Each structure stands twice: as C-alpha cells, then as structure tokens.
Amino acid sequence: MKTLVSRCPIEEVMQVLSGRWPTLLIYYLKDGTKRFSDLRRDNPTISHKMLTLELRKLEDAGIISRTEFEGYPLHVEYDLTSVGERLVPLIDALGDWWEEAIGPDAPHNEFATPKSRSVT
Amino acid sequence: MKTLVSRCPIEEVMQVLSGRWPTLLIYYLKDGTKRFSDLRRDNPTISHKMLTLELRKLEDAGIISRTEFEGYPLHVEYDLTSVGERLVPLIDALGDWWEEAIGPDAPHNEFATPKSRSVT
DNA sequence: AGTAAATTACGCACTTTTTTGTAACCACGA
DNA sequence: TCGTGGTTACAAAAAAGTGCGTAATTTACT
Numbered sequence: 001m002k003t004l005v006s007r008c009p010i011e012e013v014m015q016v017l018s019g020r021w022p023t024l025l026i027y028y029l030k031d032g033t034k035r036f037s038d039l040r041r042d043n044p045t046i047s048h049k050m051l052t053l054e055l056r057k058l059e060d061a062g063i064i065s066r067t068e069f070e071g072y073p074l075h076v077e078y079d080l081t082s083v084g085e086r087l088v089p090l091i092d093a094l095g096d097w098w099e100e101a102i103g104p105d106a107p108h109n110e111f112a113t114p115k116s117r118s119v120t
Numbered sequence: 121m122k123t124l125v126s127r128c129p130i131e132e133v134m135q136v137l138s139g140r141w142p143t144l145l146i147y148y149l150k151d152g153t154k155r156f157s158d159l160r161r162d163n164p165t166i167s168h169k170m171l172t173l174e175l176r177k178l179e180d181a182g183i184i185s186r187t188e189f190e191g192y193p194l195h196v197e198y199d200l201t202s203v204g205e206r207l208v209p210l211i212d213a214l215g216d217w218w219e220e221a222i223g224p225d226a227p228h229n230e231f232a233t234p235k236s237r238s239v240t
Numbered sequence: 241a242g243t244a245a246a247t248t249a250c251g252c253a254c255t256t257t258t259t260t261g262t263a264a265c266c267a268c269g270a
Numbered sequence: 271t272c273g274t275g276g277t278t279a280c281a282a283a284a285a286a287g288t289g290c291g292t293a294a295t296t297t298a299c300t
Binding site: 008009010011012013014017018019020023024027061062067068069070083086087090091093094095096097098099101102120 | 128129130131132133134137138139140143144147181182187188189190203206207210211213214215216217218219221222240
Binding site: 170191192194 | 293
C-alpha cells in the first residue's frame with residue numbers, strides 16, 4: 001500500500017475503500033468467515049490476482065484478518081476484524097443514501113429529471 | 121458515466137465516489153459556493169482535465185450543481201445539491217472511523233501492531 | 241486608433257502512468 | 271493429478287497528465 005502523504009482522513013480512507021472491490025468484499029465478509037475460493041465464487045468477475053491484491057490491502061489496513069490452516073489441502077480463512085465490522089454500517093448508510101437520493105426509484109434520478117445545465 | 125449493470129447500491133455509489141477526488145471536492149464544496157478556479161486553488165494537484173471530469177461526474181450524479189454566469193470573463197459556480205449535502209455526514213463518519221480505528225493515534229494502527237499473518 | 245494581453249472554464253489530441261487481466265508456475269499431501 | 275492459495279512476468283486497457291486552442295470582453299500599451 002503506497003501511503004500517500006495526507007493530513008486528511010477522508011483522503012486516507014479513500015485510499016483503501018476506493019475502487020470496485022473493497023466495499024463488495026467487506027459486504028461478502030459481513031456474512032461470516034469466507035475462504036479465498038468462496039470470495040471468488042461470490043464475485044466471479046474479479047480476477048485471481050485482483051482478489052489477492054485487494055484482500056492484502058484490506059488486511060494491511062486492519063479491516064480483515066487472514067488465517068492460514070495447516071490441514072490438507074491447506075486453506076485460508078478471511079474475516080472482518082472488529083474495526084472492519086464497525087465500517088459495515090457506514091457503508092450501509094451510503095447504500096441507503098444512494099437508493100433514496102439517486103437510485104432508480106428516487107424522485108430526482110437522472111431519468112426523472114434529465115440534467116440541463118443552468119445559465120444565468 | 122458508464123453505467124455498470126448492478127443490483128447492488130454499494131457498487132453504484134462507489135462508481136461515483138471512488139477515487140481520490142470526489143470526496144475531497146464534496147468536502148471543499150461543503151463550505152459553500154466555489155468556482156472552478158477556487159477548486160483548483162483548494163487542490164493544486166488536480167489537473168484541469170480531471171477537475172472538469174470529476175465535476176461532471178458529480179453533477180451527473182446529482183450531487184453538485186453547476187451554474188454558468190454570463191458576465192465577462194464568463195464564470196461558473198458549483199454547489200452541493202440537497203442530495204449532496206445529505207452525503208456529507210456519511211463521509212464525515214468514514215473519516216471519524218478511520219481516525220479512531222486506523223489513523224496514527226488509533227490503538228491498532230499498522231505501526232503499533234505490525235501485522236503478522238496468523239497461522240493455525 | 242490599433243493592437244495586444246489577461247481573464248475563465250473549459251475541449252481536444254497526444255503521451256505517460258497506473259491499474260488490471262492473462263497465463264504460467266509453485267508447494268503441499270491425498 | 272487434483273485443489274488450495276498464492277507469486278511472477280508480460281500484455282492490454284484504463285486513467286491521468288500536458289500543452290495548445292477557444293470564446294468574448296475589459297484593460298493596458300503604442
């Protein structure tokens with residue numbers, strides 16, 4: 001994780017949560033322990049490589065934990081940490097905001113009010 | 121805005137808020153009306169191209185409004201919409217979460233507890 | 241009077257950088 | 271030989287930076 005020099009916590013959060021996968025992975029992990037292969041099944045469009053990279057990033061940030069099990073075949077389990085769990089309701093709130101403000105059933109979505117740029 | 125096919129509101133929110141700039145721009149606009157050049161001054165490292173693109177994206181999402189004024193030199197004002205304003209406390213919450221859970225003063229940040237991957 | 245410069249918010253074409261995908265390879269033991 | 275959870279190298283794609291051009295008027299200079 002290339003750490004950007006920044007005094008702004010928002011900027012730092014976005015370093016970790018930005019992109020398509022982090023919030024989704026957190027969401028899948030909300031339901032409990034998952035293995036690498038589970039997460040791939042949950043999200044078939046993520047590539048093998050991206051999944052490892054994203055999981056590593058979340059692990060480095062302290063949002064998820066990674067545990068190796070020595071059994072055969074060897075496997076790994078991923079879980080939200082308590083820090084990660086505290087993040088879930090915040091992501092939920094963003095989803096709710098989207099649905100009521102902007103989503104397809106919202107009163108002011110882009111189809112209901114086609115944008116015209118105001119000129120004075 | 122290339123609209124991704126997705127049933128998940130989280131995925132859709134992240135399409136708009138992902139990246140370094142969207143949340144920052146929303147933050148600067150929290151203080152009131154800003155012009156293009158103000159926003160560039162607020163954030164000197166964004167290129168003019170990126171600023172126009174990001175502003176357009178936020179406008180299309182209904183988060184900010186754009187108003188042209190006919191005077192000379194012609195100028196443009198940007199503001200948060202009411203929808204955008206409702207987003208501010210959510211972004212705030214993310215910043216707070218970061219600071220108390222992960223930021224430099226948090227008890228479990230990456231320096232206090234250097235990650236060791238657990239093996240069972 | 242004529243010309244030139246400055247201002248504001250971009251658009252466009254081109255290049256560079258970053259991110260992501262693809263495929264091959266690895267170890268382990270049943 | 272399979273399945274697990276990776277790593278690595280190379281290629282493709284996407285994102286971002288750079289520099290130039292534009293509009294229409296005021297001001298500044300010659």
